[in-house]
Amino acid sequence: xxxxxxxxxxxxxxxxxxxxxxxxxxxxxxxxxxxxxxxxxxxxxxxxxxxxxxxxxxxxxxxxxxxxxxxxxxxxxxxxxxxxxxxxxxxxxxxxxxxxxxxxxxxxxxxxxxxxxxxxxxxxxxxxxxxxxxxxxxxxxxxxxxxxxxxxxxxxxxxxxxxxxxxxxxxxxxxxxxxxxxxxxxxxxxxxxxxxxxxxxxxxxxxxxxxxxxxxxxxxxxxxxxxx
Amino acid sequence: xxxxxxxxxxxxxxxxxxxxxxxxxxxxxxxxxxxxxxxxxxxxxxxxxxxxxxxxxxxxxxxxxxxxxxxxxxxxxxxxxxxxxxxxxxxxxxxxxxxxxxxxxxxxxxxxxxxxxxxxxxxxxxxxxxxxxxxxxxxxxxxxxxxxxxxxxxxxxxxxxxxxxxxxxxxxxxxxxxxxxxxxxxxxxxxxxxxxxxxxxxxxxxxxxxxxxxxx
Numbered sequence: 001x002x003x004x005x006x007x008x009x010x011x012x013x014x015x016x017x018x019x020x021x022x023x024x025x026x027x028x029x030x031x032x033x034x035x036x037x038x039x040x041x042x043x044x045x046x047x048x049x050x051x052x053x054x055x056x057x058x059x060x061x062x063x064x065x066x067x068x069x070x071x072x073x074x075x076x077x078x079x080x081x082x083x084x085x086x087x088x089x090x091x092x093x094x095x096x097x098x099x100x101x102x103x104x105x106x107x108x109x110x111x112x113x114x115x116x117x118x119x120x121x122x123x124x125x126x127x128x129x130x131x132x133x134x135x136x137x138x139x140x141x142x143x144x145x146x147x148x149x150x151x152x153x154x155x156x157x158x159x160x161x162x163x164x165x166x167x168x169x170x171x172x173x174x175x176x177x178x179x180x181x182x183x184x185x186x187x188x189x190x191x192x193x194x195x196x197x198x199x200x201x202x203x204x205x206x207x208x209x210x211x212x213x214x215x216x217x218x219x220x221x222x223x224x225x226x227x228x
Numbered sequence: 229x230x231x232x233x234x235x236x237x238x239x240x241x242x243x244x245x246x247x248x249x250x251x252x253x254x255x256x257x258x259x260x261x262x263x264x265x266x267x268x269x270x271x272x273x274x275x276x277x278x279x280x281x282x283x284x285x286x287x288x289x290x291x292x293x294x295x296x297x298x299x300x301x302x303x304x305x306x307x308x309x310x311x312x313x314x315x316x317x318x319x320x321x322x323x324x325x326x327x328x329x330x331x332x333x334x335x336x337x338x339x340x341x342x343x344x345x346x347x348x349x350x351x352x353x354x355x356x357x358x359x360x361x362x363x364x365x366x367x368x369x370x371x372x373x374x375x376x377x378x379x380x381x382x383x384x385x386x387x388x389x390x391x392x393x394x395x396x397x398x399x400x401x402x403x404x405x406x407x408x409x410x411x412x413x414x415x416x417x418x419x420x421x422x423x424x425x426x427x428x429x430x431x432x433x434x435x436x437x438x439x440x441x442x443x444x
Contacts, residue, residue: 003311003340003383013337021325085319088287093338094311100338228288 003094010095011103018107032073033115039065040123051128058127059188062137066116067177070145073112074152075169077104078160078223091227098216105153113145136191140184143204150215151176157222180207236263238386238417239284244293246279253279254439263385265417266408266429271439277421278318278390280439284419285315285388314384318391320375324364328355328374331363335378344381353377368395379407387411389420405429
């Protein structure tokens with residue numbers, strides 16, 4: 001009996017398991033996506049079809065909807081594992097907890113972030129987004145949604161032991177989401193005016209790298225506190 | 229695997245105190261658990277059995293006191309301790325969306341094993357023919373057996389089992405008892421809680437730690 005499983009193998013085991021569960025529970029993938037599509041399609045109906053107005057508000061609408069959709073899907077991140085005891089097994093696993101947690105967050109991003117990125121350009125057409133802004137929209141979503149998943153996971157880890165942690169979760173993580181929202185929409189606006197937006201992208205990339213390195217440790221520590 | 233001397237102290241609890249909901253469950257509780265011990269923690273519901281097991285496993289922090297593994301505080305040697313610990317909580321750690329085989333495969337891989345045959349291990353817990361069944365469709369006993377299959381493939385010395393016999397039939401309980409005795413003989417230790425009488429593990433080999441329900 002040997003215990004020679006590598007870090008990569010442990011990471012892939014957890015990632016595959018989470019993706020497999022999600023495929024068997026398809027509602028979990030479609031709910032946030034449906035929410036995103038509904039919110040974005042309702043806006044032109046609500047504020048009127050004038051192209052100038054829509055072009056002006058499009059970046060904000062898409063990003064706010066993406067942010068709320070991502071938050072909506074967060075609560076389930078550790079809840080099921082907490083309820084059936086798998087989380088305890090993860091905490092007691094000889095593998096580093098931050099690695100396992102990172103695999104779970106990556107699975108969450110693949111299931112909720114990637115679909116948002118894929119439908120965003122279609123919805124941008126509905127909102128008459130400026131032609132120059134599509135590149136910036138995709139770049140900010142690609143850099144920003146993983147940050148949302150990573151930061152959100154800290155909040156989820158802190159509230160997983162609470163029976164009704166939903167409201168507290170929103171209060172905890174919304175302030176952390178605001179910088180991402182500000183820099184992402186400002187990059188898209190700048191692109192629409194044909195200005196350089198590398199600065200905003202660099203800041204988003206820095207946030208991604210920072211949270212990728214630090215968040216797994218914070219999530220692991222929070223999980224240990226919540227299950228105490 | 230190192231050869232353990234039968235009376236080696238694997239775990240020791242030093243003056244553990246646990247307070248839940250402003251009630252003292254136990255205070256200044258000290259004991260040693262040696263290699264070869266089978267220890268039953270007994271007491272009425274609400275006496276703190278599960279809390280004690282969680283503290284020994286390092287999932288909860290005691291209000292005061294410490295747990296030592298081979299003479300070192302478990303929070304300071306978490307990696308070595310987790311490598312030697314098999315914890316089976318009252319939540320089984322079985323996903324209802326996955327099949328019995330996928331569950332076992334995940335549970336073993338997350339503990340670091342990669343050389344096992346799930347079909348054989350499931351056969352040992354009488355789940356032949358249910359490998360492809362979703363755990364959510366299994367009976368309560370089969371659900372628990374899926375989780376208990378982990379005990380068939382492990383080299384952890386310390387087994388902490390919270391109510392392992394729940395929903396298991398008489399024959400299954402006997403098989404588990406034989407497994408525990410074999411594990412203790414090979415130099416491991418078993419710490420468990422149960423409200424059922426055990427037939428094979430008699431009082432000669434079983435050590436008991438009794439917790440009382442306290443009103444203060």
